Amino acid sequence: MRTAGRMGGGDIGTCGVCHTVASLTCGGCGSMHYCGKEHQRQHWPKHRVECPPYKVVSTPEAGKHMVASRKLTAGQMLVYESPVVVAPLSICPLLCLGCHGSITGDDFPRCPKCWWPLCSLACASSRLHKGECAILALDTKHIAPPTEQGETPRYDVIAPIRCLLLQSTNPSGWQTILDMAHHSEQRQLNKEEQHLITVRYLSDVLKLDYDLDILNQARGAVATNGMEIRSDKNTRVRAMYPLIRLFNNSCAPNVHLSVAYNGMIQARTTVPVSVGEPLCICYTGALMPIWERNETLTLSYHFSCNCPRCGDPTELGTHFSSPRCPDCVQSYLLPCTWLGETVWRCKLCKQEESNAQVLENVKIWLQRIEMDDIFSGCSLKRSKAALQEVEDDFHPQHYVWMRAAHSALYRMSDNNTEQGLNMRIKIWKRLVALYTVLEPGLTKRRGMSLLETGIIMLRAAQLEHREGEPFMPELLERVRTVVKYLDEASQILSMEPTESKGPAMVQKTEEVKAEAEQFLQRLDSETVRAE
Numbered sequence: 001m002r003t004a005g006r007m008g009g010g011d012i013g014t015c016g017v018c019h020t021v022a023s024l025t026c027g028g029c030g031s032m033h034y035c036g037k038e039h040q041r042q043h044w045p046k047h048r049v050e051c052p053p054y055k056v057v058s059t060p061e062a063g064k065h066m067v068a069s070r071k072l073t074a075g076q077m078l079v080y081e082s083p084v085v086v087a088p089l090s091i092c093p094l095l096c097l098g099c100h101g102s103i104t105g106d107d108f109p110r111c112p113k114c115w116w117p118l119c120s121l122a123c124a125s126s127r128l129h130k131g132e133c134a135i136l137a138l139d140t141k142h143i144a145p146p147t148e149q150g151e152t153p154r155y156d157v158i159a160p161i162r163c164l165l166l167q168s169t170n171p172s173g174w175q176t177i178l179d180m181a182h183h184s185e186q187r188q189l190n191k192e193e194q195h196l197i198t199v200r201y202l203s204d205v206l207k208l209d210y211d212l213d214i215l216n217q218a219r220g221a222v223a224t225n226g227m228e229i230r231s232d233k234n235t236r237v238r239a240m241y242p243l244i245r246l247f248n249n250s251c252a253p254n255v256h257l258s259v260a261y262n263g264m265i266q267a268r269t270t271v272p273v274s275v276g277e278p279l280c281i282c283y284t285g286a287l288m289p290i291w292e293r294n295e296t297l298t299l300s301y302h303f304s305c306n307c308p309r310c311g312d313p314t315e316l317g318t319h320f321s322s323p324r325c326p327d328c329v330q331s332y333l334l335p336c337t338w339l340g341e342t343v344w345r346c347k348l349c350k351q352e353e354s355n356a357q358v359l360e361n362v363k364i365w366l367q368r369i370e371m372d373d374i375f376s377g378c379s380l381k382r383s384k385a386a387l388q389e390v391e392d393d394f395h396p397q398h399y400v401w402m403r404a405a406h407s408a409l410y411r412m413s414d415n416n417t418e419q420g421l422n423m424r425i426k427i428w429k430r431l432v433a434l435y436t437v438l439e440p441g442l443t444k445r446r447g448m449s450l451l452e453t454g455i456i457m458l459r460a461a462q463l464e465h466r467e468g469e470p471f472m473p474e475l476l477e478r479v480r481t482v483v484k485y486l487d488e489a490s491q492i493l494s495m496e497p498t499e500s501k502g503p504a505m506v507q508k509t510e511e512v513k514a515e516a517e518q519f520l521q522r523l524d525s526e527t528v529r530a531e
């Protein structure tokens with residue numbers, strides 16, 4: 001049975017057995033209440049099946065967050081839930097408020113009541129738009145409705161309005177919004193422009209009958225807890241989830257999120273987790289360099305991260321953000337904080353570069369990669385030289401190398417010559433090694449990368465075999481590795497939701513695996529004959 005649990009502390013609920021007021025909670029999940037030990041014991045056979053693998057705890061530094069309520073294995077399902085609010089992103093291109101579909105052309109229809117752009121007039125009375133339409137129509141001078149095609153921040157007002165509407169349509173959803181971290185005082189103090197504009201619009205233009213604090217809180221909750229997902233129309237939107245919002249951040253996460261086509265989201269562990277260990281996702285995406293993670297976490301989420309990766313200047317040994325030392329060239333620059341400013345210092349010769357210098361060099365390289373100028377011409381030789389050039393300036397596992405490597409792989413995707421395949425294998429193996437540290441365990445990215453690596457290794461082995469060496473034990477070993485990679489890829493990808501690309505990816509993996517196993521059998525029989 002779960003441990004005794006907590007008494008008092010203001011956490012009052014209803015006893016899971018007799019439904020009287022209860023202040024004892026299950027020590028495992030902390031969410032089931034009991035009036036006393038006797039009823040807790042009596043209820044355990046039933047509750048043990050449902051007792052969630054997480055519990056919500058709170059600390060002054062990190063607020064509410066999820067921790068493992070028991071020892072968890074990799075791949076353990078934690079949460080599967082639907083959003084409480086879905087709305088356009090803060091800044092987005094024209095999007096229909098009735099269905100979240102894109103709006104094309106310049107001559108788009110508008111809602112006759114509120115004047116916001118729609119994809120068709122039928123969407124004016126859609127369930128999604130109906131409630132907010134009467135509120136948006138209070139803007140009689142049409143100050144907010146976008147006027148033309150193109151990205152616009154005007155959609156920022158929609159999500160807070162949809163949150164406020166929950167008060168009458170879904171009171172428990174509204175309570176969830178009120179319980180969310182929002183940092184609205186900080187946003188006002190920092191004079192966050194978009195926050196101030198939206199709140200002012202809600203209070204001064206729409207003249208909504210809400211306390212200014214509530215308007216600030218609703219807008220702050222959206223900014224702090226909204227997650228970008230794909231709508232069923234395949235557009236980018238943001239969604240807020242009642243439990244998912246309780247995962248705190250780590251830049252080396254142990255929880256993976258996957259969103260299904262219908263907006264349902266699932267969270268599962270990617271690695272084994274011990275009891276009491278925080279369950280974390282990465283808000284910025286783990287494949288971001290330290291300065292981008294810092295900036296987003298500080299400016300948008302209002303905290304500075306001290307996860308194991310951010311606390312280690314080598315970023316878990318990857319040197320993902322480290323330039324090569326321009327002076328001694330033997331070692332790499334590591335970030336150090338000096339009087340509140342970041343400077344980059346060589347491990348070996350102590351040479352220093354300013355943060356601005358380091359970032360400028362990265363910017364130049366990213367522009368070159370984006371413009372394809374480092375790969376000019378399609379030759380393998382040029383791609384190899386370009387990647388080497390990147391390594392002359394950065395650590396071989398640096399963010400810029402990763403971006404250049406993907407760009408090179410894209411250019412080489414049709415190159416199925418022996419050299420082309422071998423070069424692609426080398427790059428993919430290095431990427432898998434990097435992802436294994438930064439997004440370890442059962443993550444979709446590792447699954448997809450193992451699948452890609454497996455396919456290319458198989459093609460290379462088949463080509464070598466066709467070209468005729470009769471007995472190659474080393475080739476046999478390589479194809480065995482392919483099967484291992486594909487086995488792991490299939491295990492990972494089969495954890496994606498049914499209503500997502502997951503099943504198609506699993507099918508593809510299984511097809512390639514069957515091909516690899518057949519090839520393996522053939523090689524096996526040839527080996528026996530040769531022996």
Ligand SMILES: C[S@@+](CC[C@H](N)C(=O)[O-])C[C@H]1O[C@@H](n2cnc3c(N)ncnc32)[C@H](O)[C@@H]1O
Pocket residue numbers: 061062063064065179180181183224225245246247248249250300301302303304305306307
């Ligand atoms: C989506 S909410 C997560 C739940 C939140 N802790 C709460 O109390 O509701 C994001 C906010 O949680 C806090 N947070 C998340 N990860 C953190 C971390 N690693 N350290 C400190 N605070 C963190 C920050 O205040 C951030 O803006």
